[in-house]
Structures are given as C-alpha cells and as structure tokens.
Amino acid sequence: MSKPFPKPNLVPLKFRHIEDETEQKRRVEDLYENLNLRRTVRDYSDKDVPLEIIEKAILTAGTAPSGAHMQPWRFVVVQDAEVKKKIREAAEKEEYESYHGRMSEKWLRRLAPLGTDENKPFLEIAPYLIIVFRINSIEKDGEKEPTYYSQESVGIAVGMLLAALHNAGLATLTHTPSPMRFLQEILGRPKNEVPFVLIPVGYPTEDAKVPDLKRKSLEEIMTII
Numbered sequence: 001m002s003k004p005f006p007k008p009n010l011v012p013l014k015f016r017h018i019e020d021e022t023e024q025k026r027r028v029e030d031l032y033e034n035l036n037l038r039r040t041v042r043d044y045s046d047k048d049v050p051l052e053i054i055e056k057a058i059l060t061a062g063t064a065p066s067g068a069h070m071q072p073w074r075f076v077v078v079q080d081a082e083v084k085k086k087i088r089e090a091a092e093k094e095e096y097e098s099y100h101g102r103m104s105e106k107w108l109r110r111l112a113p114l115g116t117d118e119n120k121p122f123l124e125i126a127p128y129l130i131i132v133f134r135i136n137s138i139e140k141d142g143e144k145e146p147t148y149y150s151q152e153s154v155g156i157a158v159g160m161l162l163a164a165l166h167n168a169g170l171a172t173l174t175h176t177p178s179p180m181r182f183l184q185e186i187l188g189r190p191k192n193e194v195p196f197v198l199i200p201v202g203y204p205t206e207d208a209k210v211p212d213l214k215r216k217s218l219e220e221i222m223t224i225i
C-alpha cells in the first residue's frame with residue numbers, strides 16, 4: 001500500500017504591499033529603464049568580481065518558481081583558469097562544426113548581423129563562467145522520479161539570474177554551445193544534470209561594442225482583450 005500524501009503546511013504570506021500608484025509607477029519604470037540597458041556582451045575585461053556578488057545573484061535565481069517546488073537547477077561557477085581553458089577548447093571545437101555545416105543557411109543569415117563565429121575568447125577572459133544545469137530527474141526512496149516543468153523553471157531562474165547580475169553592474173552572455181554534453185564531462189556532473197546554458201560574467205571592456213539591435217514595441221508584443 002502506498003504511503004498517505006503529506007498535508008499542506010500553510011504559513012502567513014510575507015509580502016511587500018505597495019498601494020500608492022505613484023510609487024508603483026516609479027518602481028515599474030525604474031526596473032524597465034534598468035533592464036532595458038541589459039545587453040548580451042561579448043567583450044569582457046579580466047577584472048575580478050567579488051565571489052559574494054555571484055553568490056547573491058545565484059541565491060536570487062534560486063527564488064524562481066519551479067514545478068512542484070523541485071528547484072531543478074544547479075549553478076556551477078568556474079573561476080579556475082585551467083577549467084575555463086578546457087571549456088573554451090571544447091566549445092570552440094563544437095562551434096566550428098556548427099558554423100561550418102551544422103547550422104542551416106537561414107540560421108547563419110539570422111546570426112550574421114550579430115557578428116558571432118566559432119571563436120570564443122570570452123570563455124577564458126571573463127572572471128567567471130556560470131554553467132546552469134537542469135536537473136531532469138531525482139532519486140527518492142531508491143526510485144527515479146522526474147522533475148516537472150524543468151525547462152520552464154530553469155528558464156525563469158536564468159532570467160532572474162541575468163537581471164540580478166545586470167542590476168549589480170555586471171555583463172553577461174547567454175552562450176549555448178551545441179551540443180553541450182562536454183560541460184557535463186568537464187565539470188563532472190551526474191547524468192541527471194543536463195547543461196542548459198553557459199553564462200560568462202564580468203565587466204565589459206571600456207570599448208565594448210554590441211550589435212545595433214532594436215526591441216519590439218509594446219504594440220508588437222502585447223495584446224489586450
């Protein structure tokens with residue numbers, strides 16, 4: 001016979017009530033202005049960043065909602081130069097194959113304005129690489145159980161991580177070398193942890209450049225019914 005289900009344990013909500021509309025507008029505007037300055041950065045300085053800031057940003061990412069509250073994420077922080085070098089070499093090898101045959105012509109045409117190619121020097125220059133893993137299953141009482149909505153959960157957590165790092169004055173890049181299995185091997189992660197995204201973190205160089213991209217307008221992204 002299966003065990004009885006646990007009962008919900010409900011506690012009072014801790015919540016910051018902001019009922020003043022002027023204050024609400026100021027806050028939502030401030031956050032928009034701030035996040036609208038976030039850009040994917042490829043030109044990094046090697047200037048050091050206190051680990052404490054990375055830790056707090058990861059704690060912030062860990063506040064994300066997740067399916068059945070399973071928190072299906074692991075953030076591996078790499079600061080070791082040798083490990084970064086291994087990651088760069090493996091990523092560039094995969095990326096070379098991608099740019100020279102695996103990606104479709106349509107895809108390459110889309111990427112052309114971004115100026116990306118198989119060379120990834122930022123993987124060695126940025127002071128930290130955060131590799132986010134998605135935990136796709138766990139072991140409970142000797143049995144394997146899937147996590148639920150793990151793609152969505154980890155995606156939300158990564159969004160919060162990028163926002164927290166940007167808010168702390170740090171630049172990031174959502175890098176997805178493909179295939180990413182090599183990260184599991186180099187970083188010695190178990191099979192149930194699947195690489196999700198690799199995020200270099202640091203300060204941009206003084207003369208960092210980014211593509212001249214435009215964001216969609218509100219009318220283009222929102223529909224009211």
Ligand code: IYR
Pocket residue numbers: 095098111114116117118175176177178
């Ligand atoms: N992973 C490759 C290719 C790439 C793919 C997309 I979609 C981008 O928005 C940018 C790059 C790379 O990192 O270069």
